[in-house]
Amino acid sequence: MKRFLQTSFFVALMSFNAIGKDYSAGWELWYPYQYHNKERQLVGLDIDIFSAIMEAASVSYSIAELPWKTHLHFVKTGKIDLAMGASWSEKRASYAHFTLPYRKETVKLFVKRGNAKKIKLNHLQDLAGSNYIIGVESGYFYGEDYQTLIKNDEFRANISESIDLEENVTLVMKEHLDGFLVDPYTMQAFVEKYAMENEFEAHPLNIYSADIFIMLSKQSTDTALLNKLNQAIKTLTENGSFDAIYSDWNRNNKVKP
Numbered sequence: 001m002k003r004f005l006q007t008s009f010f011v012a013l014m015s016f017n018a019i020g021k022d023y024s025a026g027w028e029l030w031y032p033y034q035y036h037n038k039e040r041q042l043v044g045l046d047i048d049i050f051s052a053i054m055e056a057a058s059v060s061y062s063i064a065e066l067p068w069k070t071h072l073h074f075v076k077t078g079k080i081d082l083a084m085g086a087s088w089s090e091k092r093a094s095y096a097h098f099t100l101p102y103r104k105e106t107v108k109l110f111v112k113r114g115n116a117k118k119i120k121l122n123h124l125q126d127l128a129g130s131n132y133i134i135g136v137e138s139g140y141f142y143g144e145d146y147q148t149l150i151k152n153d154e155f156r157a158n159i160s161e162s163i164d165l166e167e168n169v170t171l172v173m174k175e176h177l178d179g180f181l182v183d184p185y186t187m188q189a190f191v192e193k194y195a196m197e198n199e200f201e202a203h204p205l206n207i208y209s210a211d212i213f214i215m216l217s218k219q220s221t222d223t224a225l226l227n228k229l230n231q232a233i234k235t236l237t238e239n240g241s242f243d244a245i246y247s248d249w250n251r252n253n254k255v256k257p
Contacts, residue, residue: 024063024064025061034047049103054229072139075096082217086214087105096215097226099215099230103211104211107207109180113200119179124145134181135167165180172200
């Protein structure tokens with residue numbers, strides 16, 4: 001799953017039509033989950049799964065591109081109804097319903113190849129007071145441990161916020177950062193896209209691993225919609241549809257589930 005707040009967003013790029021209210025959702029560039037292919041079609045693992053869930057639930061929706069941090073704000077205020085690819089947090093649960101999980105997410109620390117053994121971090125809290133600077137993306141959730149630690153001034157001094165993965169990669173290559181936090185699948189897609197397979201490696205430090213959900217605004221949706229989406233997720237899990245989507249992506253070397 002960023003960036004600065006803005007009060008408007010781009011035109012809707014994709015929709016699925018069904019009987020009933022047209023719900024709004026958003027997306028942001030996030031390989032391999034949400035992105036435009038060479039034909040400018042909106043594709044990605046999350047896009048495929050989200051579309052399957054909405055179709056199975058017979059729910060109509062439109063989808064627009066907007067920064068993740070703005071997306072969360074709009075879900076909170078009810079300006080947008082749904083957000084896919086969301087991690088659960090106590091703060092988000094105060095303004096949004098969460099569906100059943102539909103996939104897992106893991107976050108790792110990536111560093112320049114050859115540096116993993118040189119960077120002596122056994123626990124995330126070891127970063128505080130160290131000489132290392134780690135990049136994160138603004139608005140992203142990196143687990144409850146990170147959420148607690150970032151409130152500490154000493155820990156926060158070793159964190160650098162950026163607008164996206166590209167900026168963090170650039171800063172590491174220029175040696176302004178020692179590493180950055182990112183989902184390994186996103187990193188895999190990024191290095192393949194930019195032919196940087198031999199530039200980075202994962203550090204053994206454990207950061208975060210948890211379920212991923214669809215968020216529903218409490219301001220603009222109700223539990224009836226939540227129940228419909230949950231039933232669709234159950235059905236697609238039990239009938240093997242999710243496995244088929246993962247297999248298709250794996251077969252095309254897009255992502256390894």
